[in-house]
Amino acid sequence: MTTTRVDLPVDGRRIAGATSGAGTTGAPLVVALHGGGYNSGYFDVPGHSLLDLGAATGFPVVSLDRPGYGGSDPLPGGRATFGHGAEALDAAIGELWTHYGEGRPGVVLVAHSIGSAIAVHIAARRPRWPLLGISIHGVGDRSPEHIVGAWRAMPTDEPVELPPEQRRALLYGPAGTVDADVVELAKASVETVPLGEMLEIVGDWPRNVAKLAAAVVVPVQYTLAEYDGLWIVDESRVATFAGHFTSAPWVDARLQAGAGHNLDHHRLSRALHLRQLAFASECAARVPAARDQTVDSAKIT
Template sequence: MTTDVELSVGGRKIAGSRAGGSVAAAPLVVALHGGGYHRGYFDVPGHSLLDRGAATGFPVFSVDRPGYGGSDPLPGGATSFGGHAEALDAAIGALWTEHGEGRPGVVLFGHSIGSAIAVHVAARRPRWPLLGISIHGVGDRSPAHIVDAWHTLPAGGPVELPAEQRRALLYGPEGTVDADTVEAAKASVEAVPLAEMLEIVGGWPEEVARLAAAVTVPVQYTLAEHDGLWVVDESRVAAFAGYFEAAPWVDARLQAGAGHNLDHHRLSRAVHLRQLAFAAECATRVPAARG
């Protein structure tokens, strides 16, 4: 069963959904969506991370980033990955205070721009107990045609990609995803601020190495074979994983048989179970290392 969550951070609202939590030793999982989707990205029927967390005893929170869904925008309507990370750092701290008693800590899951923001959060070394980050749908180099396309978009308001473009860029070929799932995922589509699109192909590639070097928790990193937004090959996966030089360990893989929106593909169950297994390992190994 999914329930709504509402937090007040600096007088601004952060909205979310919660499911699961029957296993006391399980960490809190907080999922950060990418650009162009609200928190419902993680709750598409048949491919719901929240449902899979509930089935395995993990408390999973999917939150609307500032300006998306039910969450208030950042002050002045500005948007930046660093600004989102600051607001979400405070929001997750409030979640931890309310729901973390008796649990080992928090593991962040991120998709796409949400992954970049998860790295920003981890680099801040928050006061609440961050145990690890599991990220996918993000890289360090976009194809030239994507960079050019984003820079030629009209300045001003947010952008909503046409359905045909979303299908081509965000999903793998037929056989990797079901048409009815792509259709169902449209319920979580939301316009993305142009500033986010420009930062992910501009500022982010320039600062990812610096940010990742400041991350001191375990990292799970996945890049999909058919991701239309990033340059995809084994060398890029290895290079990205190598940025996390201070992490206790990094689990990195190139995922065959899927596209950018890994959570909606036919293998989403395998992806989610690997993420939850990673979260469980973080919860087990980090306290031992501290001891």
């Protein structure tokens, strides 16, 4: 399906991305944030495209390039952190809302991996535009020691590029969970990873996630894959991570069997994306109900 490029001015810099169309009137605006080592094309891999599914089901989906990826300008030196990335994307989504928000109930963030960490940062900021909920996957709060050690042993003076065989081993599940050509199909969206992102996701992020998550006041959908090679995966880790969102009105947490870290490229990607869009629809449907309850409470008092 044809996509349209998006360019947003943010404090003299550009945040770019792609959209599959305006969607149905009244549907929430879905904004997707990719992880490390991929650009916005992560959500538009042939046969696994969230943008295509959004267009087919009436949801306007915009996949953004995070700062320093794709067509988005990098953050200035010393500011390439999750917090500053969230600040830039908060402003960019505000611009998106100005242009695409008319007649819509609000925005739902769908995010993967490092993008999920940044989505939590954005939600914790409580943005001025109407955030309805966040659907995050491919992120946890404890990485295996060999992953932490590997990232910390990387050369500090250059970005990291994972070779295809390492990308296949770390980011995808067993052969039965993916099509044989998926790594090649996703290659067009692959980029190098700033080492700072890899160090922050195994350093500051695990230390700060509980405090950040406790500041999130919108619904949360959380998914961690059975074969995720970057996180410690079991039911207790899923429950612990979900439990950080103490202020969210509700949390839907799930350990997803039959997939690896890049859930969006596995054979069950359509099921994942349909669940995410259903979550977006539920978040939007609850807005009038919450508003009505507020009005009724005002009448009682």
